Amino acid sequence: MLAVFKREFKSYFANPLGFIILAVIFFFLGLGFYQIFSAGAPYTEYVVLFPAQIGLLYFVIPVITMRLFSDERRTKTDQVLFTAPVKLINIVLGKFLASFVLFAIGFVPTIIYQIIVSAFVSVNLFYYVYSLIGVLLFGAALIAVGMFISSLTESPIISIIFTLIINLFIMFAGSFAGMITVPSATTWYGTAWAWIVQQFVNFLNGMDFVSVLGSFGNQAFAVKDVIYFISITAAFIFLTERSLETRRWS
Amino acid sequence: MIEVTGLSKRYGTYLAVENVSFSINKGEVVGFLGPNGAGKSTIMNILTGYLSLTQGKVTIDGFDIAENPEEAKRRIGYLPELPPLYTDMKVREYLNFVYDLKKVKFPKGPHIDEIMRLVRIDHVQNRLIKNLSKGYRQRVGFAQALIGNPDVLILDEPTVGLDPQQIIEIRNLITRLGKNHTIILSSHILSEIQAVCDRIIIINYGEIIADDLQDNLSEKLSTDHSLVARVICDERDMLAALKTVKGVKDVTLLGKKESGAYDFEIIPEEGVDVRAGVSGRIAERKKQLLSLTSNRLTLEQIFLKLTQAPNNDEARRMLGLDETDEIEAEDTTGIIIEMPEENVTEEGEQ
Numbered sequence: 001m002l003a004v005f006k007r008e009f010k011s012y013f014a015n016p017l018g019f020i021i022l023a024v025i026f027f028f029l030g031l032g033f034y035q036i037f038s039a040g041a042p043y044t045e046y047v048v049l050f051p052a053q054i055g056l057l058y059f060v061i062p063v064i065t066m067r068l069f070s071d072e073r074r075t076k077t078d079q080v081l082f083t084a085p086v087k088l089i090n091i092v093l094g095k096f097l098a099s100f101v102l103f104a105i106g107f108v109p110t111i112i113y114q115i116i117v118s119a120f121v122s123v124n125l126f127y128y129v130y131s132l133i134g135v136l137l138f139g140a141a142l143i144a145v146g147m148f149i150s151s152l153t154e155s156p157i158i159s160i161i162f163t164l165i166i167n168l169f170i171m172f173a174g175s176f177a178g179m180i181t182v183p184s185a186t187t188w189y190g191t192a193w194a195w196i197v198q199q200f201v202n203f204l205n206g207m208d209f210v211s212v213l214g215s216f217g218n219q220a221f222a223v224k225d226v227i228y229f230i231s232i233t234a235a236f237i238f239l240t241e242r243s244l245e246t247r248r249w250s
Numbered sequence: 251m252i253e254v255t256g257l258s259k260r261y262g263t264y265l266a267v268e269n270v271s272f273s274i275n276k277g278e279v280v281g282f283l284g285p286n287g288a289g290k291s292t293i294m295n296i297l298t299g300y301l302s303l304t305q306g307k308v309t310i311d312g313f314d315i316a317e318n319p320e321e322a323k324r325r326i327g328y329l330p331e332l333p334p335l336y337t338d339m340k341v342r343e344y345l346n347f348v349y350d351l352k353k354v355k356f357p358k359g360p361h362i363d364e365i366m367r368l369v370r371i372d373h374v375q376n377r378l379i380k381n382l383s384k385g386y387r388q389r390v391g392f393a394q395a396l397i398g399n400p401d402v403l404i405l406d407e408p409t410v411g412l413d414p415q416q417i418i419e420i421r422n423l424i425t426r427l428g429k430n431h432t433i434i435l436s437s438h439i440l441s442e443i444q445a446v447c448d449r450i451i452i453i454n455y456g457e458i459i460a461d462d463l464q465d466n467l468s469e470k471l472s473t474d475h476s477l478v479a480r481v482i483c484d485e486r487d488m489l490a491a492l493k494t495v496k497g498v499k500d501v502t503l504l505g506k507k508e509s510g511a512y513d514f515e516i517i518p519e520e521g522v523d524v525r526a527g528v529s530g531r532i533a534e535r536k537k538q539l540l541s542l543t544s545n546r547l548t549l550e551q552i553f554l555k556l557t558q559a560p561n562n563d564e565a566r567r568m569l570g571l572d573e574t575d576e577i578e579a580e581d582t583t584g585i586i587i588e589m590p591e592e593n594v595t596e597e598g599e600q
Contacts, residue, residue, distance in 0.1 A: 002350065003347055003350030003351040004351065006347070006350070007336065007339075007347045010339075011336070011338060011339075014338035014339070015338065075334075075337075076330065076332050076334055077334040077335065077336055078334070079295075079298075079300055079328070079330045079334040080334035080348060080351070080394060081351070082299070082300050083298040083299055083300050083323055083326065083328045084323060084348075084351045084352050085319075085320040085321070085323040085324040085352060085353065086320070086351060086352075086353075087320070248300070248301050248302040249302045250261070250262075
């Protein structure tokens, strides 16, 4: 697992991609910090969670994950991985961790911002820590989804496009859910239909990562929210492993 | 060392490998021979655990590849058709990665140094793989397979796309490795396999159609051979004269090939060498013999015919596995057939 992690992580910096990803994250975090701090707000709680920054992640993470398995399959380098005496899940975990660490490094500057803020006002550190945990968990879930898509195709381009589509769906799931009104029912089939619509709305609400993420920023930190992201992450890591295993059989 | 029983692989409805069984003992060097698309790579991918099998059982040193993949894979070094190289890495960096990936127990530095010396890539160890030539990439692929010193080496067309000099080097390397490894090597070029393997398994349309030691195969496949004589003479007289040579079964006139010179195909009786008799008779008539060539089918030609067979029953019949039918020598007039093996290869490589 460590070998795969090291190689994968290094490969981000073998070409400009890794640097570009970090530069983009740094830039938007810095911009967000600047805008809020220069607005002169009585700023006692620095949080990592600005809507703009979260929106950014939907676009950055597909770039991080697009090559994970698709490129290996295209160049057939997966032959060295899958014929090595290593469990498939360890290869998947190694790749996941490499992406996750790159993503996490993108949030290192926020430590500096936090220090700057606390130099001027007394702050509640928990706001920052909670929101950071939230963002990292949120990113982990998106990375797992992206990795799964990448394991389905040979082309990084198709991988990035499909990951983007799914991410956009996740992004707007909450708004879609708000737009749908569940019909009131009088007949039995009306009730059935209402039930179906209700389930769909529940599903969309369930897909709404951001509202779950919000609870971290509001310090309404709950175990269920942590479990929400961790279980999505675990599910997609597992699906990735299955999809790679299935490919051996096709 | 390697036991394969009833192996089949199905891609959707297409049966790529059908009921293949063989067993390979420790220390053997075995060649998989077959045209492109015969199923060689599929079998190799299954042996190394890259693909699953639809039916059958594969064990490596007693470990089932399906049930105990890690132990089985630990014993195999695999060089796929396209060496699985991360081109953005340096040679040494890549080998370090493979070393870590395979969880090798030998001391890291010396082990990798030794392998790099063996395949002669130590002088390019700090170069990016993407800047290496095809020959060097192939050798890095070899080095990758050798890491961890596995007992079994599986090499899928290791010399494809290399120049003649590199082919000889790779062959020598395989011969050297063959002394203390079990090797399976695939190729669609017979002489390739003749040069390094003791035993040949011929695969066509996903089935094994022959599995024997090289010497036995040659014996089985070689047919009665004819001679072609080119003589400056009057064709009718000479035809009659040659027919009366002792041991000659039949003579046919093949036609005029040079001005004043005719070619005759001379079919001797089984097991008789008629060359002295033929040249003696021509001299007797005071005619000039320009050339006398053997028309024996080489393994190469037989293999070519074999792989052009429309199906495996036909191919088996050609191989003489069905005794009723004999292989007919092709008309190869004017071509010197018994080329040295190397020449045949180079031609085949292109």
